[in-house]
Amino acid sequence: MKKIVIYLYILAITASISACEKVIDIKVANDSGKLVIEGAVTDQAGQTIKLSRNVAFTSTNTYPAVTGATVSVTDQNGKVYAFTEGAAGTYTNAALTGASGQTYQMNVNTGNQTYTATSTMPLKVALDSITSADSDFGGKGKKKITVHFHDPVATADQYNFLLFVNGKQVTRVFTVDDRFTNGNDINFDLRTGNDDNDQAIYAGDNVTVQMQCIDHAVFTYWFSLQQQGTGSGPGGSVSPSNPPTNITPAVFGYFSAQTVQSKTIVVK
The missing domain is CATH 2.60.40 (Immunoglobulin-like)
Structure with a gap:
């Protein structure tokens, strides 16, 4: 080959x-306080979704955590996995293990707004x-x-x-x-x-x-x-620019179903 x-x-x-x-x-933003969602479901046990707020492009990379949100992931069979906040802004679920070919939907409710995204895990x-x-x-x-x-x-x-x-x-x-x-x-x-x-x-x-x-x-x-x-x-800090996101309504960040x-x- x-x-x-x-x-x-x-x-x-x-x-x-x-x-x-x-x-x-790409439009580079110099504002701050916008919601950032970094979410992933992997084919390994234990999943993490992080919520924070961005800082201005000219500021240091210290991203304030978003606490008190309601976070869950629903699999394509309709089973809902609730995520629990541990460290500030970090929401986890130990029971969910993703699988290739399966589609997952993330739901985040914070500040009286619900954000959703779907992703299908590749082979x-x-x-x-x-x-x-x-x-x-x-x-x-x-x-x-x-x-x-x-x-x-x-x-x-x-x-x-x-x-x-x-x-x-x-x-x-x-x-x-x-x-x-x-x-x-x-x-x-x-x-x-x-x-x-x-x-x-x-x-x-x-x-x-x-x-x-x-x-x-x-x-x-x-x-x-x-x-x-x-x-x-x-797993690191999200840039304060605004790349295309798969989250609705649009915020900084992503939700990914991925193998690792x-x-x-x-x-x-």
């Missing part, structure tokens, strides 16, 4: 990605391995991480990746679809930036990659953040 190597150059992200997806016009595509090599983009001794997997030919697939270096999440967004690589063996490079928010990778570092198989609406959300070069990975899997290596 033909192998495809995908090079992701963050500083030239618009040029490199626009060949795969139309350019999305899981196996993460074969992750490797490290000398980076051809960056300083001396810097390494890049490459994820290796086989994209199935029968479906349109979208992927999102989280990168952790020595236990700390890199804030770059790494997302890709199979529009031009359907059915191929994929080698996808994850390169960290040179700014203060990202971590360079060197020999001896402990690196973990989480691979998420996501639906198209959620891919569009992450792609738009990747396109503008923001540092907002899932991880691999860890020591960089050589």
Whole structure:
């Protein structure tokens, strides 16, 4: 099977990605106090939905929690899973384990307003391995991480990746679809930036990659953040810009039914 190597150059992200997806016009907001919802149902036990409020683009990334909300997820059979608030703004359910092919609806009620979103969990595509090599983009001794997997030919697939270096999440967004690589063996490079928010990778570092198989609406959300070069990975802070959301009425954030899997290596 033909192998495809995908090079992701963050500083030239618009040029490199626009060949795969139309350019999305992103309006950058400098206001504050808007609701942010970060929700996911995975194929692992235990689910989390986080509620917060955004801050101005010029402010520090401290996002006030939204407490006292009523949060639930309903599966396609009509079973409702209530989420309980633990830490401020963090709502969890330990009983729900998602499954590929199933559709889930999130319901959030806060401030006398109900917000809903639906997402269908794709089939899981196996993460074969992750490797490290000398980076051809960056300083001396810097390494890049490459994820290796086989994209199935029968479906349109979208992927999102989280990168952790020595236990700390890199804030770059790494997302890709199979529009031009359907059915191929994929080698996808994850390169960290040179700014203060990202971590360079060197020999001896402990690196973990989480691979998420996501639906198209959620891919569009992450792609738009990747396109503008923001540092907002899932599980981290949401950018104060307004990428396309699958939540109604529209707020910042997303709701994703996704498969997850991880691999860890020591960089050589």
